[in-house]
Amino acid sequence: MPLPHIHAPRDYSHITEIPYCAVPLSYDEFLEKYLEPNIPVLIGPALTELWRARQEWVTAEGKPDFDRLRSQLCTQPVQVPVADCHFKDFSDQKRSTMDLGDFLDEWQGQSETHQPARTYLKDFHFVRSFPDYGAYETPEIFRDDWMNEFWTRRGDMDDDYRFVYCGGDGTFTPFHADVYRSYSWSANICGVKKWTLFPPGQEHLFQDSLHNTVYDIDSTENAKKFPNFDKAIKFVLFQNPGETLFVPSGWWHQVQNIGDTISINHNWCNGSNLDLLLESITSDLKDVERAIDHLKEMMDEQEWIETCQNMLLLNSGWDWATLWQMCTTIRDRILVQRTCGDSVIPESPTAIASTDPRRAPLFPPPLLSQQPSLDVTLKRLDTVLDYIRSTPSASWFLTHVKGISVDK
The missing domain is CATH 2.60.120.650 (Cupin)
Incomplete structure (x- = not known):
């Protein structure tokens, strides 16, 4: 695609x-x-x-x-x-x-x-x-x-x-x-x-x-x-x-x-550089698929998809779930900023909640003056999210393996 x-x-x-x-x-x-x-x-x-x-x-x-x-x-x-x-x-x-x-x-x-x-x-x-x-x-x-x-x-x-x-x-x-x-x-x-x-x-x-x-x-x-x-x-x-x-x-x-x-x-x-990130993850995934292509005949389609994503995460440090969650987290914050300006910044992540103590201090979201037009950024985010939704292997992995809803 x-x-x-x-x-x-x-x-x-x-x-x-x-x-x-x-x-x-x-x-x-x-x-x-x-x-x-x-x-x-x-x-x-x-x-x-x-x-x-x-x-x-x-x-x-x-x-x-x-x-x-x-x-x-x-x-x-x-x-x-x-x-x-x-x-x-x-x-x-x-x-x-x-x-x-x-x-x-x-x-x-x-x-x-x-x-x-x-x-x-x-x-x-x-x-x-x-x-x-x-x-x-x-x-x-x-x-x-x-x-x-x-x-x-x-x-x-x-x-x-x-x-x-x-x-x-x-x-x-x-x-x-x-x-x-x-x-x-x-x-x-x-x-x-x-x-x-x-x-x-x-x-x-x-x-x-x-x-x-x-x-x-x-x-x-x-x-x-x-x-x-x-x-x-x-x-x-x-x-x-x-x-x-x-x-x-x-x-x-x-x-x-x-x-x-x-x-x-x-x-x-x-x-x-969101387009370059998307290009990078798709390129990394192709490299993984090429490296383990000799194993594909031993797996059904769903096992192949999950194996490739596990290898992608191991080799490159991310998978479709990582990119999806980052984009949706930022999108949620931008929607709040577009409505409320800089006065209200959401603190809750989209990712899985945890009670473990944190050591990495939160990085503050940018102010409106420290980022481009929110509408332009939102359009770019929606384009990437729509691409992931329309990619069958990515959509299946997010829905059935990670339990993430990709519905609009």
Whole structure:
């Protein structure tokens, strides 16, 4: 079934460099110039200058203040996720956990002795671990954030997409596009990040016939394994302390830390990239179906649908139910805002209720001034929901496996 028309076609052919804005943008300017056309922008330090993290986590010399970080964050044991930048694990780096205090000790020791770093603290749910700390405020232009609004209101899990990254010189994140083809924003607290970004539509140049993708863009093996990779259009920029980069949906990128680096990052989505999310989940589902096609004859149709959705959730972190519940949760909130304005914001999620205590603080819904026309957004949401309703396998899965009514 062809995907519905939700968004105007995007064109990246006119981009010659990543724009830089020294002064923080208004929401309307950000929406028109960067969010809707899906174009990156680097924003100057004024956007983050009042953050507690920028004032307290960094010394006067611009280095991580290890003593203060330990005194503020290590009063009790905290396990943090880390990656080994010298150990490839499929398409990612080898992941593990360690105590935050131990990580800071190791990092400081390597920094002071100028040793090469290999341990990178990544995807640390800082707000969930320190809900009352107040390290930063989400900039207004990034507050139309459906992922964090929905995930922090889910009753069936305790999760969010608000992260802190810390690493020494040379630590890096391999070549990738962000989860769900979400947006991300990344603000440097200290250090410099080298970003290499690739506009969408070039995946055929860095994927082989089995859909394996380039791991490290600087590897000498790429010329043999991916002979067309050097034809891909790319942009290189250096993100300095205090600066914030908006990474649009579907832009592949690799990031390397230069010096000791701390950054704060959110993954997020909204109506401006809803079409790309739908395209991503249908593409991921096709990959799953192709990977287990040899098992299809052993199952009836309903078992096949459920198996594919279970594999999709395991491999990609979402399924039709996740997308449906996020869209309906946001739709319910928009209907209230359209009637009552900003005075009444619903707190109850559409997802399954739970009595489990939460650690991830709720992400506040955007104000009317921090999102596009509600009617435009509502139309986009309804288009996606109608598509899911009219897709027999998706409708059957939601109704018969998840117990979710898809009736209007």
